[in-house]
Amino acid sequence: MDINVEPVFSTLGITGASVTVAVVDTGLEIAHEDLAANVVPNGSWNFNDNTTDPTNTIDTDGDHGTSVSGLIAMARNTVGGIGVAPRARLKGFNFLSMTIQTEAAFLDSLGGSTSNPNSSNAFIFNQSFGVSLTDDEPIPAAEEAQYLAGVTNLRGGKGALYVKAAGNGFDGPCGNTGVSCENANFDPSNALPYQVVAGAMNADGIKASYSTAGSAIWVSALTRQRPPGSGMMLSEASSKSYSSSMSPTICSSTSSMVTRPAMPPYSSTTIAM
Secondary structure (H helix, E strand, C coil), X not given: CCCCCHHHHHCCCCCCCCCEEEEECCCCCCCCCCCHHHECCCCXXXXXXXXXXXXXXXXXXXXXXXXXXXXXXXXXXXXXXXXXXXXXXXXXXXHHHCCCCCHHHHHHHCCCCECCCECCCCCEEEECEEEECCXXXXXXXXXXXXXXXXXXXXXXXXXXXXXXXXXXXXXXXXXCCCCCCCEHXXXXXXXXXXXXXXXXXXXXXXXXXXXXXXXXXXXXXXXXXXXXXXXXXXXXXXXXXXXXXXXXXXXXXXXXXXXXXXXCCCCCEEEEC
């Protein structure tokens, strides 16, 4: 089973062109051979050194944000695979890699800044991350206000779209009980009506074993998980698994649709999924 996106390219001519997707993650390898053609020049931001290059130079086994970006907008070329929206434009904001994550940086990543970084011209924001809570926690007022402002004012007043992964906690520390160990609603921002929270399916169209359940989920998408004996080839730019896969798949599908004639100093830690 696949998402059957090729007819969208070849028959309808919809490729995500003119749509800018912001990937709020660990980084973005802006010179990657599968991504460079679609990266907005000087459009990304590195919160650690205040430059426009958020390339992750620390992780030696691949960068989470770069993999997510590959699922969204790997360019059509002679190398590797192709993204779901192969002509969408990419911006990367490495909020997850900050030494100390701040509320200001989080809001700046989600459309709340017009300069250094400029996130205000993104159409869609991909959030393949969640929070690990130690106690009940309310939704921070500034965070909720930014999401509301984004879906109201960005994209020329049409509203930006915020897509977020539901999580990888179906089994979690509870073991294989047959019910979700964690709940997508445990992440406070997932309960906001401004988020499109995405669950995960495997290659047979069945819920992926790790995909967190919960009433916050709006939609599910195919991910890398596959049954034994099935085949699925991904380029290096999209080799990550888990719930990180479903959020960018929805993001890129949405970017194709919109081309046709919308963090504080946590007591918890924001982590990649």
